Amino acid sequence: MQARQARIESALDRVLPAADIAPQRLHEAMRYAVLGGGKRIRPLLAYAGGEATGAPFEAADRVGAAVELIHVYSLVHDDLPCMDDDVLRRGKPTVHVQYDEATALLVGDSLQSLAFGVLAGVSLPDAAVLVDMLARLATAAGSRGMAGGQAVDLDSLGKPLSLPELEFMHVHKTGALIRASVLLGAQCGTASDPARLEALDRYAKCIGLAFQVVDDVLDATASTATLGKTAGKDADANKPTYVSVLGVEAARRFAGELLDEALGSLDKLDGQGERLAQLGRFIVTREF
Amino acid sequence: MQARQARIESALDRVLPAADIAPQRLHEAMRYAVLGGGKRIRPLLAYAGGEATGAPFEAADRVGAAVELIHVYSLVHDDLPCMDDDVLRRGKPTVHVQYDEATALLVGDSLQSLAFGVLAGVSLPDAAVLVDMLARLATAAGSRGMAGGQAVDLDSLGKPLSLPELEFMHVHKTGALIRASVLLGAQCGTASDPARLEALDRYAKCIGLAFQVVDDVLDATASTATLGKTAGKDADANKPTYVSVLGVEAARRFAGELLDEALGSLDKLDGQGERLAQLGRFIVTREF
Numbered sequence: 302m303q304a305r306q307a308r309i310e311s312a313l314d315r316v317l318p319a320a321d322i323a324p325q326r327l328h329e330a331m332r333y334a335v336l337g338g339g340k341r342i343r344p345l346l347a348y349a350g351g352e353a354t355g356a357p358f359e360a361a362d363r364v365g366a367a368v369e370l371i372h373v374y375s376l377v378h379d380d381l382p383c384m385d386d387d388v389l390r391r392g393k394p395t396v397h398v399q400y401d402e403a404t405a406l407l408v409g410d411s412l413q414s415l416a417f418g419v420l421a422g423v424s425l426p427d428a429a430v431l432v433d434m435l436a437r438l439a440t441a442a443g444s445r446g447m448a449g450g451q452a453v454d455l456d457s458l459g460k461p462l463s464l465p466e467l468e469f470m471h472v473h474k475t476g477a478l479i480r481a482s483v484l485l486g487a488q489c490g491t492a493s494d495p496a497r498l499e500a501l502d503r504y505a506k507c508i509g510l511a512f513q514v515v516d517d518v519l520d521a522t523a524s525t526a527t528l529g530k531t532a533g534k535d536a537d538a539n540k541p542t543y544v545s546v547l548g549v550e551a552a553r554r555f556a557g558e559l560l561d562e563a564l565g566s567l568d569k570l571d572g573q574g575e576r577l578a579q580l581g582r583f584i585v586t587r588e589f
Numbered sequence: 590m591q592a593r594q595a596r597i598e599s600a601l602d603r604v605l606p607a608a609d610i611a612p613q614r615l616h617e618a619m620r621y622a623v624l625g626g627g628k629r630i631r632p633l634l635a636y637a638g639g640e641a642t643g644a645p646f647e648a649a650d651r652v653g654a655a656v657e658l659i660h661v662y663s664l665v666h667d668d669l670p671c672m673d674d675d676v677l678r679r680g681k682p683t684v685h686v687q688y689d690e691a692t693a694l695l696v697g698d699s700l701q702s703l704a705f706g707v708l709a710g711v712s713l714p715d716a717a718v719l720v721d722m723l724a725r726l727a728t729a730a731g732s733r734g735m736a737g738g739q740a741v742d743l744d745s746l747g748k749p750l751s752l753p754e755l756e757f758m759h760v761h762k763t764g765a766l767i768r769a770s771v772l773l774g775a776q777c778g779t780a781s782d783p784a785r786l787e788a789l790d791r792y793a794k795c796i797g798l799a800f801q802v803v804d805d806v807l808d809a810t811a812s813t814a815t816l817g818k819t820a821g822k823d824a825d826a827n828k829p830t831y832v833s834v835l836g837v838e839a840a841r842r843f844a845g846e847l848l849d850e851a852l853g854s855l856d857k858l859d860g861q862g863e864r865l866a867q868l869g870r871f872i873v874t875r876e877f
Contacts, residue, residue, distance in 0.1 A: 318732055323757070327732050327740035378698060381671075383690035402671035403743050406694075407736050410666060410701065414731030417705045421724035428716035435723050436709035443702030444606055444615050448695050452615035455691050469611070 309344040312362040316419045330400045330408045335373050338391030343368040347486035349576040354490025360423050367420040368482045371442050374412035392529035434488050441481035450474025462541040476509030500569040507563035508581050514556040517542035527589050560585040597632040600650040604707045618688045618696045623661050626679030631656040635774035637864040642778025648711050655708040656770045659730050662700035680817035722776050729769035738762025750829040764797030788857040795851035796869050802844040805830035815877050848873040
């Protein structure tokens with residue numbers, strides 16, 4: 302996992318504009334936001350998805366970088382004063398604290414554009430598959446995916462949510478991009494077999510939701526120092542979470558059930574899902 | 590021109606999610622931001638670029654919608670309090686005034702994703718051309734294009750800029766997307782002839798810069814009612830513009846020279862650049 306994390310760090314470093322290219326301050330802030338932090342869960346899932354279909358590493362590098370750029374853009378915007386108003390991210394001051402709000406806005410905007418540019422640079426034998434991948438990323442990031450989940454999240458502050466409403470929010474906010482990470486990685490390989498892609502998709506859906514359930518648990522139980530971001534924020538903001546709806550223990554059990562379902566769906570991959578299984582276990586048992 | 594504007598309005602209406610699809614408030618705000626306003630210069634340029642290369646109208650519809658979505662996202666973010674802090678756009682309250690800041694942020698973010706999704710949906714015989722177009726849009730929108738120009742704009746407030754610095758800013762902030770609009774439209778047709786594409790590119794570069802020069806002149810000379818956005822903002826913000834650097838008359842002359850150069854480059858299109866010529870004249874002589 303550490304080797305893969307180093308590999309994606311290097312891929313991100315390569316695709317980000319150098320800090321001495323104009324506009325320098327923006328490029329420096331983009332690099333500050335992206336490099337040197339984060340678990341890189343989404344790129345790891347992209348690599349593992351690619352491994353399950355024999356994708357070349359070079360393609361998975363770009364897919365991993367693209368999904369991480371989308372993820373980081375969402376963090377930078379989410380931390381802005383008009384959203385979660387947070388000062389700490391990945392153990393460092395957030396971008397608007399380190400630079401300023403306008404720069405943080407443009408950093409997020411530019412990272413989103415860059416993500417599509419990086420993905421468009423993947424070299425695949427069939428360009429039509431790549432077009433389909435670009436459309437998938439757009440859907441996962443947009444108003445019917447991640448950004449839509451954020452909007453529901455905003456509207457839900459201080460409101461009690463039912464379990465289905467909470468699931469809708471998280472399936473969009475976190476799940477859509479995590480799911481896309483696995484599938485985009487897999488699309489770089491030779492997985493034309495629909496049963497195989499369906500198994501991957503089911504894995505990805507379960508892991509995407511499990512990731513968020515565990516995030517909710519950690520927000521309630523771990524320290525700011527361990528997380529590298531402000532802990533206890535959800536309760537402070539009176540935000541509905543799996544912990545507020547189910548309680549810590551039941552939320553943990555739910556994450557375990559989702560993991561079991563995800564691992565079960567990997568049976569159809571003839572042993573090529575080992576890395577996905579490892580990552581799934583890591584995502585659910587992680588402590589930060 | 591009005592028929593084309595009606596056509597792009599209808600294309601935008603089709604590609605935007607319906608306001609009754611969840612998350613409803615976000616989708617309603619996206620429609621509020623995009624529909625019913627604007628000169629639609631970029632889509633008009635995409636249609637005209639497509640006409641110069643025999644592109645199908647259906648492809649140009651999507652290209653036009655995509656570039657307009659990028660443009661509108663940039664306006665929504667640009668109007669935010671941490672940027673230009675403006676309350677009026679296209680004759681209506683800006684999105685953060687009508688809704689709230691967080692929603693305006695997510696509207697812009699979602700429109701950017703949607704733009705790439707809409708462009709990925711263009712139907713072309715060669716998918717590799719479409720991948721190239723998606724990469725072009727990403728570059729035009731990102732830190733080395735439009736968003737980069739915004740960053741330079743921010744950094745330049747209150748500073749005297751030389752003419753080359755001013756040109757760098759505008760070539761990025763406005764020019765990059767205008768240039769991409771023409772070329773993306775043209776790429777949907779059969780313009781594989783490099784001399785033809787080069788002529789279009791030269792036209793697009795000149796018109797992109799001319800557009801901004803005229804914008805600077807209008808900001809200094811037209812009324813808020815005519816513009817549908819706050820007039821006199823540049824001087825109030827002590828922002829370097831072509832008017833502050835050259836004066837109104839010389840700026841007007843410069844726009845005229847750029848138009849002449851743009852029109853001259855159309856000679857190479859064997860009469861297929863008539864619509865581009867009309868649009869160029871409109872852009873430079875417009876009064877709003």
